[in-house]
Amino acid sequence: MTKGRNVTEPYAAVDLIRRKRDGGVLTTDEINWLVDRYTAGFVGDEQMAAMAMAIFLRGMERREIHDLTQAMIASGERMDFSSLSKPTTDKHSTGGVGDKITLPLMPLVASFGVAVPQLSGRGLGHTGGTLDKLESIPGWRAELSNAEILQQLDEVGGVICAAGSGLAPADKKLYALRDITGTVEAIPLIASSIMSKKIAEGTDALVLDVKYGAGSFMGAIERSRELAETMVALGTDAGVKVSALITSMEAPLGYAIGNANEVRESVEVLAGGGPADIVELTVETAREMLALVGIPDADVEGHLRDGKAMDVWRKFVIAQGGDPDAPLPVAPEQHEVRAERDGVVVAQDAYKFGVGAWRLGAGRARAADPVVHSAGIDLAVKPGDAVRKGDLLYTLHAENADRFALALDSLDGALELGEPGTEVSVTPLIAERIQAN
Numbered sequence: 001m002t003k004g005r006n007v008t009e010p011y012a013a014v015d016l017i018r019r020k021r022d023g024g025v026l027t028t029d030e031i032n033w034l035v036d037r038y039t040a041g042f043v044g045d046e047q048m049a050a051m052a053m054a055i056f057l058r059g060m061e062r063r064e065i066h067d068l069t070q071a072m073i074a075s076g077e078r079m080d081f082s083s084l085s086k087p088t089t090d091k092h093s094t095g096g097v098g099d100k101i102t103l104p105l106m107p108l109v110a111s112f113g114v115a116v117p118q119l120s121g122r123g124l125g126h127t128g129g130t131l132d133k134l135e136s137i138p139g140w141r142a143e144l145s146n147a148e149i150l151q152q153l154d155e156v157g158g159v160i161c162a163a164g165s166g167l168a169p170a171d172k173k174l175y176a177l178r179d180i181t182g183t184v185e186a187i188p189l190i191a192s193s194i195m196s197k198k199i200a201e202g203t204d205a206l207v208l209d210v211k212y213g214a215g216s217f218m219g220a221i222e223r224s225r226e227l228a229e230t231m232v233a234l235g236t237d238a239g240v241k242v243s244a245l246i247t248s249m250e251a252p253l254g255y256a257i258g259n260a261n262e263v264r265e266s267v268e269v270l271a272g273g274g275p276a277d278i279v280e281l282t283v284e285t286a287r288e289m290l291a292l293v294g295i296p297d298a299d300v301e302g303h304l305r306d307g308k309a310m311d312v313w314r315k316f317v318i319a320q321g322g323d324p325d326a327p328l329p330v331a332p333e334q335h336e337v338r339a340e341r342d343g344v345v346v347a348q349d350a351y352k353f354g355v356g357a358w359r360l361g362a363g364r365a366r367a368a369d370p371v372v373h374s375a376g377i378d379l380a381v382k383p384g385d386a387v388r389k390g391d392l393l394y395t396l397h398a399e400n401a402d403r404f405a406l407a408l409d410s411l412d413g414a415l416e417l418g419e420p421g422t423e424v425s426v427t428p429l430i431a432e433r434i435q436a437n
């Protein structure tokens with residue numbers, strides 16, 4: 001018997017790896033077998049890593065990506081919201097710096113009587129995680145049982161909680177492997193990874209916020225568009241109503257980058273204020289999510305002004321054990337960065353600000369690390385703002401002043417100051433909309 005073959009198995013992983021390596025196509029049965037046997041531990045990590053690299057280099061046809069997604073869904077449980085008397089609508093963002101949109105968005109959309117099951121993750125690397133931000137609220141808990149999720153969707157209208165490990169376990173295993181083998185950035189793998197979890201979650205409708213630019217993990221807008229189109233097609237094939245927004249992650253979103261400070265900024269939006277970019281993205285995403293479930297032209301700004309969205313937020317925080325009136329943690333140490341001359345803020349590099357906040361303690365290097373909820377960066381200016389010498393540009397917050405030197409290193413060149421009077425053309429936040437064909 002040739003090494004790596006087993007007479008009781010219909011395929012050998014090495015044959016499939018070779019075929020993909022040479023630019024061939026895998027059949028539905030082969031993909032189902034590979035994912036099933038990988039989840040069971042029969043196909044080893046070293047073989048799956050080789051396959052991930054072959055897919056990274058050779059790509060996959062639409063049918064193969066569909067099959068991979070379905071096989072990962074079939075590796076675990078599927079949520080079922082059919083007992084609810086209202087439609088479910090959700091959003092997924094590919095992640096960015098200062099991206100706290102889920103926090104005001106969930107209560108805003110739920111305030112229109114639809115259910116928003118937002119199963120979220122924790123942050124890794126320079127982009128923050130929604131659960132980490134919410135865990136700044138004293139008492140708030142991320143872990144809910146399926147029964148609690150259903151009850152909260154019924155009674156409050158929305159939930160933001162940890163995605164259970166039962167959803168697409170094959171993806172969980174494969175994603176961890178991709179993370180350490182340089183194969184995260186393959187579009188077929190990203191699209192099937194994200195969509196397997198979202199389809200298994202069982203939402204009726206889904207809006208994808210696909211980022212491009214310095215702080216995004218896709219980088220160029222062309223790749224973000226290709227990812228968005230692939231995911232919209234996968235969702236549509238699976239019977240989910242999906243659309244996507246391609247949005248800029250050149251500069252951080254809003255002024256707050258961290259955890260507790262991002263919750264504070266989100267509450268400002270729910271109180272009818274907040275930064276213009278956060279409000280714009282929240283409002284536009286809410287419109288998309290509502291339109292997909294048959295509520296077009298909703299007065300979403302009205303629900304931010306009149307407190308309806310805030311009411312849902314308070315109920316949601318309380319339902320998950322938190323106190324919406326409790327003070328949020330504040331870091332004991334601050335370091336201010338001020339303008340060395342007069343000028344105009346030409347650009348803020350989202351990636352550098354993300355790494356800076358991460359080094360202050362707002363993010364984690366390994367999945368098991370804790371985050372410091374009070375750590376982060378508060379920007380005082382946005383691109384296009386004129387400043388005078390000595391004006392505040394941003395403030396660093398940390399538990400320990402030792403953190404500042406490394407953070408400042410990574411913030412070198414993060415904010416570009418042009419000559420006074422420089423005209424700055426600020427990139428539109430929402431670049432494109434992608435709808436199902």
Ligand code: URA
Pocket residue numbers: 175184189190191193194
């Ligand atoms: N997020 C995911 O869930 N999967 C990926 O592959 C990339 C980002």
